[in-house]
Every structure is written in structure tokens, then in C-alpha cells.
Amino acid sequence: MANAPVTVTITGAAGNIGYSLLFRIAEGAIFGPDTPVNLRLLEIPPAMNAAKGVAMELADSAFETLYDVDIFDNADAAFEGTNLALLVGAMPRKKGMERADLIEANGGIFGPQGKAINDHAADDVKIVVVGNPANTNALIAAHAAPDVPNERFTAMMRLDHTRAISQLAEKVGARNEEIKKMVIWGNHSADQYPDISYATVAGKPAVDLVDDAWLTDEFRPRVANRGAEIIEVRGASSAASAASGAIAQSRDWVRGTAEGDFTTIGLYSDGTHYGVPEGIVFGFPGVAKDGKWEVVDGLEISAATQAGIDKNVAALQEEYEIIKSLGIA
Amino acid sequence: MANAPVTVTITGAAGNIGYSLLFRIAEGAIFGPDTPVNLRLLEIPPAMNAAKGVAMELADSAFETLYDVDIFDNADAAFEGTNLALLVGAMPRKKGMERADLIEANGGIFGPQGKAINDHAADDVKIVVVGNPANTNALIAAHAAPDVPNERFTAMMRLDHTRAISQLAEKVGARNEEIKKMVIWGNHSADQYPDISYATVAGKPAVDLVDDAWLTDEFRPRVANRGAEIIEVRGASSAASAASGAIAQSRDWVRGTAEGDFTTIGLYSDGTHYGVPEGIVFGFPGVAKDGKWEVVDGLEISAATQAGIDKNVAALQEEYEIIKSLGIA
Numbered sequence: 223m224a225n226a227p228v229t230v231t232i233t234g235a236a237g238n239i240g241y242s243l244l245f246r247i248a249e250g251a252i253f254g255p256d257t258p259v260n261l262r263l264l265e266i267p268p269a270m271n272a273a274k275g276v277a278m279e280l281a282d283s284a285f286e287t288l289y290d291v292d293i294f295d296n297a298d299a300a301f302e303g304t305n306l307a308l309l310v311g312a313m314p315r316k317k318g319m320e321r322a323d324l325i326e327a328n329g330g331i332f333g334p335q336g337k338a339i340n341d342h343a344a345d346d347v348k349i350v351v352v353g354n355p356a357n358t359n360a361l362i363a364a365h366a367a368p369d370v371p372n373e374r375f376t377a378m379m380r381l382d383h384t385r386a387i388s389q390l391a392e393k394v395g396a397r398n399e400e401i402k403k404m405v406i407w408g409n410h411s412a413d414q415y416p417d418i419s420y421a422t423v424a425g426k427p428a429v430d431l432v433d434d435a436w437l438t439d440e441f442r443p444r445v446a447n448r449g450a451e452i453i454e455v456r457g458a459s460s461a462a463s464a465a466s467g468a469i470a471q472s473r474d475w476v477r478g479t480a481e482g483d484f485t486t487i488g489l490y491s492d493g494t495h496y497g498v499p500e501g502i503v504f505g506f507p508g509v510a511k512d513g514k515w516e517v518v519d520g521l522e523i524s525a526a527t528q529a530g531i532d533k534n535v536a537a538l539q540e541e542y543e544i545i546k547s548l549g550i551a
Numbered sequence: 552m553a554n555a556p557v558t559v560t561i562t563g564a565a566g567n568i569g570y571s572l573l574f575r576i577a578e579g580a581i582f583g584p585d586t587p588v589n590l591r592l593l594e595i596p597p598a599m600n601a602a603k604g605v606a607m608e609l610a611d612s613a614f615e616t617l618y619d620v621d622i623f624d625n626a627d628a629a630f631e632g633t634n635l636a637l638l639v640g641a642m643p644r645k646k647g648m649e650r651a652d653l654i655e656a657n658g659g660i661f662g663p664q665g666k667a668i669n670d671h672a673a674d675d676v677k678i679v680v681v682g683n684p685a686n687t688n689a690l691i692a693a694h695a696a697p698d699v700p701n702e703r704f705t706a707m708m709r710l711d712h713t714r715a716i717s718q719l720a721e722k723v724g725a726r727n728e729e730i731k732k733m734v735i736w737g738n739h740s741a742d743q744y745p746d747i748s749y750a751t752v753a754g755k756p757a758v759d760l761v762d763d764a765w766l767t768d769e770f771r772p773r774v775a776n777r778g779a780e781i782i783e784v785r786g787a788s789s790a791a792s793a794a795s796g797a798i799a800q801s802r803d804w805v806r807g808t809a810e811g812d813f814t815t816i817g818l819y820s821d822g823t824h825y826g827v828p829e830g831i832v833f834g835f836p837g838v839a840k841d842g843k844w845e846v847v848d849g850l851e852i853s854a855a856t857q858a859g860i861d862k863n864v865a866a867l868q869e870e871y872e873i874i875k876s877l878g879i880a
Contacts, residue, residue, distance in 0.1 A: 245791045246575060275785020281721070282777060283795035284713035286728040384613035392610070399615040448611060456604020462574045466612035 224256040227289050229344065231304040233335065234311020235263035235293070236272035238458070239352060242465035243308065248280055248288040252306070252472045260290040264300035264311070297338035304343040306476070308468055309335060309363065312353025322544050325358060329550045332359045336366030336375075343370070346513070348475055352378045352468050356410045357488055357503040358541040364490060364503075365551040373515060376475075377488030379414075379505040381460070381467030382406040386416040386445045390423070393441070394431045400424040402483040405507040406445075407527065408534025410488060414505065415530025416445040420521055479509045484518045495519060496531060502538040553585040556618050558673065560633040562664065563640020564592035564622070565601035567787070568681060571794035572637065577609055577617040581635070581801045589619040593629035593640070626667035633672040635805070637797055638664060638692065641682025651873050654687060658879045661688045665695030665704075672699070675842070677804055681707045681797050685739045686817055686832040687870040693819060693832075694880040702844060705804070706817025708743075708834040710789070710796030711735040715745040715774045719752070722770070723760045729753040731812040734836040735774075736856065737863025739817060743834065744859025745774040749850055808838045813847045824848060825860060831867040 230247060234240050244261060246252075253259060261280065265273040270293065277291045294300035301307060313327040332351070339347060347370060351360040356377040364375040387401045402422050407415040418437065421428035432441070444451070452460045471487070479485055487508035493500030495517045507518040523531070545551045559576060563569050569592070576588060590609065594602040599622065606620045623629035630636060642656040661680070668676060676699060680689040685706040693704040716730045731751050736744040747766065750757035761770070773780070781789045800816070808814055816837035822829030824846045836847040852860070874880045 241791060242571070242574065245571065245795060246578065249575065249580060249795075251578060272785055272787075275781055275787070276791075278777075278781055278784060279789055279792035279795075281717045282710065282714045282781075282789070282792040284716045284720070284727040285795070286726075289726070381611065385611045387613045388610045391613070397615075397618070398613040452604055452607055452611075455607060456601055458601075458604070460608055460611070462570060462605075463608035463611040466574060466578075466608075466614070 227258040227260050228253055228305045229260045229262060229303050230306045230308065231262040231264060231300050232308045232310060233264040233300070234353065236265050236269045236276050237311060238461035239310050239464045241276060242462040243310070243468060244276060244280060245283065246465060246469055248283065248285040250287045251469045252476060254477070255287060258287050258289045261288065261292070262300050262302070262304065263291065263293045264297060265293065265295060266311070267295045270295055297335050298342055301335070301338045301342045304339070304347055306472060307339055307343065307347060307349045308352060308472070309349065309359065310352045310468070312359060314354070321541070325355065325541060325544050326548055328353070328355065328359050329362050329545065329548060332362040333366045333550060336363030339363065340367035340369050347374060348472070349375045350378055350468055350471055351375065352464060354410065355541065357538055358545065360488065360503045361490070361542065362545055362550050365545070372490040375490060375503065376471065376515065377410055377503045378467050378471055379406050379410050379486040379488040380471040381464055382410060382414055382416065382445060382505070383486040384467060384470065385448045389441055389445055390418060390421065390428060390432070393436065394423055394428070396423045401428070403507070404486070405484070406486040406505045407531050408505050409538050410505070411537070412446045413534050413537045414446050415527065415534060416442050417527055417530065419524060419527055420507070474510045475515065476513065478511050484509050487515050489515055489517065496523060498531065498535055499539065502535070502542050504534065504538060556587040556589050557582055557634045558589045558591060558632050559635045559637065560591040560593060560629050561637045561639060562593040562629070563682065565594050565598045565605050566640060567790035568639050568793045570605060571791040572639070572797060573605060573609060574612065575794060575798055577612065577614040579616045580798045581805060583806070584616060587616050587618045590617065590621070591629050591631070591633065592620065592622045593626060594622065594624060595640070596624045599624055626664050627671055630664070630667045630671045633668070633676055635801060636668055636672065636676060636678045637681060637801070638678065638688065639681045639797070641688060643683070650870070654684065654870060654873050655877055657682070657684065657688050658691050658874065658877060661691040662695045662879060665692030668692065669696035669698050676703060677801070678704045679707055679797055679800055680704065681793060683739065684870065686867055687874065689817065689832045690819070690871065691874055691879055694874070701819040704819060704832065705800065705844065706739055706832045707796050707800055708735050708739050708815040708817040709800040710793055711739060711743055711745065711774060711834070712815040713796060713799065714777045718770055718774055719747060719750065719757060719761070722765065723752050723757070725752045730757070732836070733815070734813070735815040735834045736860050737834050738867050739834070740866065741775045742863050742866045743775050744856065744863060745771050746856055746859065748853060748856055749836070803839045804844065805842065807840050813838050816844050818844055818846065825852065827860065827864055828868065831864070831871050833863065833867060
């Protein structure tokens, strides 16, 4: 192996998304064929046997790019030396649960994990939060990790991004790779604002190829509610495609985004981009270079896009107020 | 994309192994980053919605190496133009089921699929049978496809092979990639004979590093019964590691095995290797070059290995007799 091994911690490792993630990471999907990985699997105690079984299957696959696999039910140990943390495990919303209750329950997961990352992870640690509500969970973890720069806590908006690319590609009869500069503003929730204003299809402006009615009545609601559509059709929630999003977001972060394109990144807002206030984790157009995300500034914001941004700012600020009132932030 | 697209058909596509396979194939795990794939998913009618959901998640992932995804409940259509057929879906053994009943039930699956491959697949079609009993299912499909050379119907022995590598690596404290020339003789079943006689660990003979008691009491039974161990620990059968085996076997077939090594391939016996009679699908040491498998001849066979081979020949010939008596062959 040409490169030194990297350490990746995955939480909720024995769950469905974890099961879809681990083997692809072990095979080199994030770091490429020349970088071995050590995997650290974090699970809750009742799932430790399942995690052990997953570790056995990883061993059985005899990947050349996989060195060690260890399993933990303790966050401090699980994040020891971690270069990349994929926070997948979360408390799902149960029937009748209020948003504040959901956020409080997740505070009990992402707070301690943020602290463990703060105290034990490698200096260059990168964090991708997959577990929902992803943006606010990322914020909770960031608040618990004062020594880790806030911009390292990203929320996975990449699945929304690729869902939008796929819907547009299908509509206009293009290949996915012909579509550039899609963006999903805001929150990884049904509030999100999928925006083709800057997108090109084989170099042509996407807005010239579709009409407003399709964007309003089909594209935006379908992308924003795709998770529910998958559950309805497949009879199970998105797992492998969520893994795809986490892998693509991580890979771009590590290896850089393609020249001449941007992607969507759920990033801690420092208050200097597009009027989004400081202190929330927000989906922005972004590029990754030399291991750092940067927001793409200077895009012209239409009234419709502004309304979409505003709606998401309001929703995420409300969640921020909840975590403040809970004493989490 | 530098290369023309290839067409891959997966049966049982909405099952657990299929779900672990498809996204990795779409990402380039078999054909590499420069070859787009078209996926054709075959499922039984009750699983068509699940298959549709999987196809939606594949679309949502917006893989650049994935062109089209189509779903079918009809084998003739599913194998149209197929270059690589991964036959995953099979009838599992139910409690109290006799071997003849199991084979007859699978004859009803792999016979028609073999015929559909014969009539509709591309001239260069390669077939990897994953569904158990894999060796005899491959034989059933081969008999139904008189126009396709028998050696194209391979049984997946690669998971047994990597399980053996992993166990040996762990025992001697080596990395997987330091272990060469492992072989699993015979049947993908508990009868299989995992054999380290020719294996090297970082260039040293493996037989010098472990003792016979470990090989007899731990290594061979553990490798041969690993599937049951996974079920016991994980609470579910091997899915992602089975996908790893199918991918590795296919990738080597397409891109060639590494110089200076061999692997295990479940291949139609033409009666000219190691005294294995013609007409059964048997695990041999093999190399792939220019898209073709070749058995590695000339290995010295110890009395223990010969006994292992004989046991597997007997078991597979018994299954061959069953399919003959059922009129399948």
C-alpha cells in the first residue's frame, strides 16, 4: 500500500445504512485503492452481536484495503485516532413525538459523541452526520467539541443533491455526469430548497430545458420527499443510497471536488454567505480542496431561491432555539 | 467514459445479497471506473415493488458509471444482451426438505434461467452462480444452455476462498494480501476442502507456520461452516460478504487474476484435472486471463488433499445423479 492507513469510525454500524457503507469503504470507495483503512464500529450494547457479525463478514471479504476492524459500545474508545467519523446512528422520530423531544433524544447521542470526538479523534478529523435530523445533530456535536473547528461537522446533504441530479437527468434525457452545479439549500428535510438556477446540462442552462410548473409541482417536492417515496415503494427506508451520499460527500472532502463543478455541502454557517445567520448547519453550494470545504459565493439569488433560503433558515433557527433551551448549545 | 457499456443481470435483485451487490457494481467494483454498466434486475412478481425501490435508490445515487437500470419478472427479457449474469436468487433449503426436493425446486429456477441465457444473452456471457446449492445450480443452468460453453457457468467459491485467507491471516498475524495460492477444492458446502498446501505467507510456505491440529480442528471446519457461524452471531445470513465474493470472482474473470497467484474457481470439470470426473462443477485452483478461466495443473496432491477431493467428487456426483434422475440433465 502506497499510503498510511486512515481510521474511520462509523456509528450505528450494524444498522442498514452501516451495512451498506462498510463494505464499500473497505473496498476503497472513499480513499481509493492505495490507502488502507482501519474501521472502528460503534454500536449500542444490544447490537454488539450484530456488529460482531458484520466485522466477521468484513474479515471474510479479505479486502486488501482493509487492515483492522474493531467494535465498541463506548464512544470514547470508538473515536480514538479517528480521521473520518460517519455519524449514522440516531434516534428516529416515533409516532406522536414532538420535534423538541426528538431533538432532546438525539442530543443524548450526538452530544456525547461530539465530546468523544473532541477528546479522542485525530487532529484532522472530518465528520459527516447522516443520522436525522442531520443538520441539527451536526450542530449538537459541534457544540460538544469546542476544540474541533465547527466547519468539520458537516451534515449529509449529498443524497438530496444526487436525487436532484437524477430527477433532472431523467427529465431531460441526460446522463448524470452531464449535470453540473446543482444545489440544495438549507435543511436535509422536506423544507429543503432544490435549486437548478445555476445548473447546466451538457453545458446548457438547465432552466432553459424545463418549465416552472415541473420545477414547482414535481421536481422540488419529489426531491424533498424522496425518502418517503422510497419507503412506500421499497417497503424499507433508503439505506444503500444514503450510504452512497455519505461516501460521495466524504470522497470529495478527502480527494477534492471536480474542477468546474460544485456540490451541496451541509456546513456550519459563519454568517458570511447568502445572508444565512451564524450558528446553524446549512446546505450551501460548496467545493472541497486540500481537505477543506469552501462555500461558493457570488451566485445570483432569485426571489424564489431567497424565499427557499429564508424558509430553511427559519426552520433551522427554530431547531437551534430548541437546543439552546435544552442547554445543549 | 472510455469504454462501451456492459450489461449485467442480477437475479434475486431485491434480496439481501442483491442489495449489497448492486451499488458496488454500479460504483465500478467489477468493471472499473471507465466502464459504464447497465443493470437488469430480475425478481419474482411479489418482489417487483421492492426491486423498483432498489432501482429508485440506484438512480438516487447518481453514479457516473451507471447508465440504465431495468427491472423484470421475466427471465427472457432480463437476460437480453447480458455480458455478466449473477444468479443470486435460489430456493433455500426448508426444514425437513430432502436434498432431491431442494435440487428439484432449484431446477425450476436455474433451468429456465439457463435457457434464457442461452437464447438471449450476449455471445461473451459470463455466469456466476451464487444461489445455493451453487455448484449444482450452475450445472443445471449449463445443461439448459447447450449453445453456451460449459466453462462459462461458474459457481461462486470465492467467498470460501477469502474466508480461508482471512482465517490464515489472522492466525499467523499477516495481512490478507500477503497470502497467495489458497485453494478450496470441491463443493461450496460443508464438504469443501480448504487447502493451504500451496499457500505462501509473505513468500514463506504456510504449512511451516501452522500445525496440523489447527488445520484439522479449527481452520477447515471453521471455513467450511462459516456461513452458519455468521448466522448465529449476526442473526442474519452472509449477504455483504457473499456480494464481496461474487464481485471478486467477476472482477478477476473480467480483468484477470494477479500475476504469481491463483484463486479458487468453481468450474465445469472437463475430466482432465486432478482426476475429477467430467460433468460436475468443482472448486479448482484457477487463474483468469483474457476473459477465460484456466485450471492450474501440476500441483502435488497429498493423501489428505486427495481424500478431500474424493469426498467432494462423491457428493457432487450424487447431486449430478439426482438432476439426471429428474430429467434435468
